[in-house]
Amino acid sequence: MIIAFAVAPVVLVTLLIGLRGVAAMRTTSDFLVASRRVSPLLNSAAVSGEYLSAASFLGVAGLVVKDGIGALWYPVGFTAGYIAMLVLVAAPMRRSGALTVPDFAEARLASPVLRRTTAAVILVIGGLYLVPQFRTAGLVLAAVSNSPYWVGVVIAGTGVAVTLALGGMRAATYVQAFQFVLKLVLFIVPAIWLLIQVGPQVRDEAVHPVEFTEFDRDTRVDFRVGTTLTFHEPTTVRIGQSIGQSSQVRAGEWDVPEGTTVTFPRGEPVPEVSGEARPGGEGWERPLLDLQDAGHPLLGTWALVFALALGTMGLPHVIMRFHTSPDGRAARRTAALTVALLSVFYLFPGIYGVLGRVLVPQLYLSGATDIAVVALPAQVDTGWPGDTFTALLTGGAFAAFLATSLGLVLVVSGAISYDLLPGGLGWLRLTVIAVSGVVVLLALQAIRLDAGVLVTWAFTVAASTFCPLLVLGIWWSRLTVAGAMTGVLVGLFASSGAIAGTLWGLPVDGWLAILVAQPAPWSVPLAFATMIVVSLRGRPPSWSRTAMLRLHLNEDRATTPADRLRALRDENVT
Template identity: 60%
Template sequence: MTGAVVVVLLLVTVLIGAHGVAAMRTTSDFLVASRRTSPMLNAAAVSGEYLSAASFLGVAGLVIKEGTGALWYPVGFTAGYLLMLALVAAPMRRSGALTVPGFAEARLGSRSLRRFCALVVVVIATLYLVPQIVAAGQLLTLVSGVDYWVGVVVSGLAVGITLALGGMRAATYVQAFQFALKLLLFAGPAIWLLLLAGPQLRSDLVAPPEFTHFTQDTPVEFRLDTDLVVAAPVEVVVDGIPTTLAPGAHHARADESWLFPAGAQVPALGGDRASLPIPGGTDWALPLLGSGASAPLLATWSVLVATALGTMGLPHIIVRFHTSPDGRAARRTAAITVGLLGTFYLATIVYGLLGTVLTPELHLSQGTDTAIVTLPGRVTDGATAGVLTTLLTAGAFAAFLATSLGLLLALSGALAHDLMPSGLRRLRLTALAASAAVVPAALLMVRVDVSAAVTSAFTVAASTFCPLLVLGLWWKGLTARGAYAGMIAGLVCSTGSMGLGAALGLGGTAGILLSQPALWTVPLSFTIMIAVSLGDHVPSWAEATMLRLHLADRE
């Protein structure tokens, strides 16, 4: 049944894309839907596009893995739209640009800066898009048993064909439809699961018990290579072979399945995951990220800066405000989006707490991203569990499709409009080619951590486009050289720091600053942009450009 629902969802997505063919005649139609999208429809589309795999599956999984401090992620995601509402939405729409690189050229008069911005779009979109396709493949494998590559190919083809057929207009209707679907299929099952849960389970949600012993025979299917530390001898079954684990360190290989008996003591995590809190434990309940680490407050601020400021710099979100009729409509879109996202994220708390109580073993296997679709089988059984799993799977797949459409649109615009200006036909072909190119990347990155990869995209966006937009929209003195210097510094430092952090695997404060560098790369980019611009010549037309960005819309 799950497979059939996913097929229907894919067909509806492609049919909506085909519906947009007749209305798409120009580049403006493809990229910004002719700027006629109403605030309510646009806000629903923005929300559908924004609520990706990281939101639908990742946040609940992070609550299991990192504790209640992980709820700072949705706070940052939603706060980004408040900043967008105050600083970006209306003046960005008044710029008249079709893309973020187009805005850079219109504001600062530099064609080379536009090309560089297009390359940054490609980096951000790739970092964000590949994990979506990976998660789609993993989800289909989990719920239907098909090979991973089948899910990846099907997902890539669906978004590529839909976008090539209908462009932004098709993406808007698909994303708005899928937001309504996600809200229904995410909040509905959460309420249903709470009603099915008995009084004891609902009581445990308030204060989840510490995961120190297995309460029943529990299989742990390791997704990645994992180091474990056993405190007492235990008999386990490893891929069907009974094995005795002596006290000490042990290594579980990726794709192995270990069956722990009821009553056995839960092994501790070793290696670079040793600092993760035990689900339900004292550190888990602390309201900061990385509570078991040496600098939890620093980690929390780093994530908040990356998610809130990164939202302002995501190219596939920024382009949404260009589809509004005017600046006032763009501002209304941002305001409505805040309310829609806040409503959706309430359900993540329910799933995170349910997962901590019912599937705490997922923190051992590094499979917390699958908690939501695993939960129905732990609360109930039979047909009810099957229906709930199907609903949640359809909602999760809708999340992948909606976000992937927006990212693919931004990627196609950067390649076929900003790097090499062209017409509608090349935009369509680029959408198909880009979706085809993402498939092999997703096949090679099957082990990627979806949440970590998405956070890295936010970090790069916060370190590059956020300073460009804030200063470009609000400071007359920004120059092309200043923007260039700041963006290069932000891009190199953010990507280099995250790469170095992954390679070295350091802990403590140094590890946080390397793996989550937004706390220092964003101020660095702002500082360099301002310093270089102050020593440069401001064009005479800069003031007139700024006036156009901030003059009230005509009635």
């Protein structure tokens, strides 16, 4: 039922808009940057639609349920990145005339090797960002319709592949702008309804949280992945889909198998999840984020905001979006409008988060806090109003998955078929389908991974690689090929190595655990320093200062800036 009334219309409209772009798509430029004719208002709506991913629509509220008020620093970092982009990157990147980040790297430094290296980095960032989109699509659809996890993953992958293969960036632009408006309406209206419907007692509990230590009603928990629970006293439970017979779990640890359904009767004590604090406990209200429970919340908060703000400036699918603007001034206006649109949306995740802590705190037991937003209406109203708002939020969530995935699949496909293995329009379309298929396969194996963590890591890699490359490439004339190449590789291996250490459970604690789990505070300065030191030991090309200056001058619309940069370079070489 949910699939028919919530997901199907979103996917169908996405495909119909994709058909709209077919007639206007004849060249690679049409496919990748919509012929550079997108107005600032439409573009800012499309950027916002693309940027508001599963991590924004569902993940922030889920993190508030699990980690507390400090999780609201995620929207701060997400939005702050566009201010940095507005000041440092948006207009010069558009004036470069490049189609992709690797295209800019080659136009600025005349290095095909650097172009291929940056294209490989895009694959890493795209993978980290795309997998949680499809994963969360599977989880949400499974939660609201009892369908298998793979159904939502496949629906999301198919919708993205078909839309992009038909209409490219032009179709993606209209889809993302439409889906931003859809997400905004489908996020705000249910939030207002929930606040009215829950009543004054729940609203009071939401702003005066207490630790979740006892079940206040019979509570069913579906463990889609295996989980280890710790019981401090014998606890009565019912195992299985039906009411069944009660049994008692002894004090100690219980390894709950994957696919198990457990019902905890009213009044029973809440067990603990290994490595997780109960919602509403000590420190939950603190406006800081204690990463890794390391006991250094201020450092953890700064590390996160640093990664998100600088990572936004280096996200390749966001950068590509500015290349669709007619000129540099339009690109800057797009960035400014995007800040305003995102600020409106991010007023509301906190509402879902604090209500989720009161109404669905049990989701932390199964690691499913990502679905708190879509689980709330049914807790408030079991009749048709609850079903209706569940369907609306599910449709909005799918709009979030599709809008973000469209941009990511497009930029990854462009890196493969335009930068690594150059081909024509037909090759681009085939690459889109292949990339979507690979991501679907990866997402099917990623059910255990946290969407918010994966997306944050994507920001970290982008901050450690593309942020230094773009800032120095735009604002420092002495950047050399060797410096740029070395800095990108150092940033990539430093951030990726720290992420791998976190996944493998590197035995560190305290402030060191924070800097391993979130390496941006040291990996970004390391990449900047490497680029600067290596560049100072060499000599930039004779044309580099003039080439850089052209990034900051008003456009001559007779030719593209990239063409002029290459022509100037060729003249000096000969």
